[in-house]
Amino acid sequence: MFAMIYLDANATTPLCPEAAAAMTAAIAQFLANPSSLHARGQAARARLEQARNAVRDAVGGGSGKIVWTSGATEANALAWHGILSPRLRQGPVRVVTTAVEHPSIVALATAWQQAGADVVTLPVDSAGRLDLHAAAAALQQPTTLVSVMAVQNELGVVYPLAELAPLAHAAGALLHCDATQAPGRIPLKLEPLGVDLASLSAHKAGGPTGIGALWLRRGVVVAPLVAGHQEDGLRGGTENVLGAMGMAAAFATLPTRLATMPRLRQLRDALWLGVQALGPVARNGAVAAHEETGHVLNVAWPGIDGARLVRALDLDGVCVSSGAACASGTQEPSHVLVACGQTPAQARAGVRFSLGPETTAADIDTVLALLARLLPRLRDAQRAQL
Ligand SMILES: Cc1ncc(COP(=O)(O)O)c(C=O)c1O
Incomplete structure (x- = not known):
């Protein structure tokens, strides 16, 4: 061989040794349902909340909120549906995104266009760079959501989110960033960067598959995709405590990465x-x-x-x-x-x-x-x- x-x-x-150790230790013990009132449940809850704070701090999430998801694909869907569904009921919605987003965003753009949203796709140049002038021109009109990735997964090109944030906000939009490929690759401080929502995934930075998060700036509210009391009503379903612990352990190594x-x-x-x-x-x-x-x-x-x-x-x-x-x-x-x-x-x-x-x-x-x-x-x- x-x-x-x-x-x-x-x-x-590959799963990093720190995540593997944290998960192995946790799996050997018993992780109860974090919604259970008994001591075992509350111990699992404490671990979940510890992991939530650790992930938020590792990405410069400041006073924002981490909502656990199954990965970045779900986080992207929660961001788009969560922002656009309530607003579409009130009137027209407009989204500005790029031509080089991950297929999970491309699929959302198609679905939302079919649902009646005005979706504007920004071009890139031959090397995959975003044209900020085109972005500024597109953001002359009132806009609901801007969705631009932090790092392009096929090319490694980094997008100018700090420059985009004021343009998006001036157009009345929230700025969503698919930050999946950023942690451990570029310095990432979500709150000062100016984005309002950010999708994260554990397995692109030494964590396990099947766990990710949507970071929300303080005050940003999304409508849930899956109903349920968990995650403050933002994402139903018993939380993946083991995965969250693995993600937190992996994200603790971001400075080393x-x-x-x-x-x-x-x-x-x-x-x-x-x-x-x-x-x-x-x-x-x-x-x-x-x-x-x-x-x-x-x-x-x-x-x-x-x-x-x-x-x-x-x-x-x-x-x-x-x-x-x-x-x-x-x-x-x-x-x-x-x-x-x-x-x-x-x-x-x-x-x-x-x-x-x-x-x-x-x-x-x-x-x-x-x-x-x-x-x-x-x-x-x-x-x-x-
Ligand atoms: C930029 C980007 N967004 C989203 C995803 C999907 O992530 P996940 O596997 O956590 O759903 C990927 C994975 O390839 C990605 O590279």
Whole structure:
């Protein structure tokens, strides 16, 4: 059995030892229902509230509120539905978002457009940067909600939320931020940043899957998606105490994860240099250092299908990602690369390497050696098919 090299940290991250230890200790004891009145229940409640405060503080949530969810997908849905449903009953609603949001937001945009909302999608340039002038122009009109991600998951591009916040507020809107890819990658202080709602997920920062949160600025109220008395009526269902404890333990390590970012940038740059030495290749999301996280390399080799390369690398134990989502056997091109102006064929070639704190220089050397062997073979095979 070969060793695995995991360069897919934007898909999910390995559970960090701190989260694993916290969860293992908790699972060995008994976690009762935090709504139960007995001592066991109240002990679980205390742990849940401790975890809530820890997560809020880890992301600079200040006096805001953490509502537990099953992950960022649900947090995104709670933000959109929670803000838009009550307002749609009172009159027209308008949402401004971007063309490169996560598919969970793209789906919400489509659903809300069908429900009668005016949804404006902001363009990005060929490198995936948001056009602030276009944002300012779109926000000349009264708006209900602005929803812009903090870090683009396919490219690692960072979006200017601090600049967007006053524009959104001047238009009368609340600013929602899908911050899933930000914790541990960029310094994140939600309250001073000026956003009003933020979606978080544990498993992109060393925590377990199945737990996340919606952060709400103090005073911001959302209508629930799931009715129930839990979470102050904002999200029904018995809370995932174990997951919350895992998320809190992982988020306690955010400063350490952040401190690894300069090293990851060096490794990423070494990967890019090495890749360029292997022949013609295009880089997606090539922006200035301060406009990106530094741990993502998204590249396209002309004449090589991204998903094919992903599968070939996987056979040698290397985990990476192509932007394409497999839907019923067909490869949908990445909507992000299409938004950057690429043709569907170009967008299908994109391959994403996303590094994590576990990545070593030896991993990068191994992957480069493997690419040197695989690329000519894949190119020949694909040419022979044409
Ligand atoms: C930007 C972004 N938003 C939302 C999600 C969904 O997160 P979760 O898996 O917690 O639902 C992801 C996961 O890939 C993401 O990258």
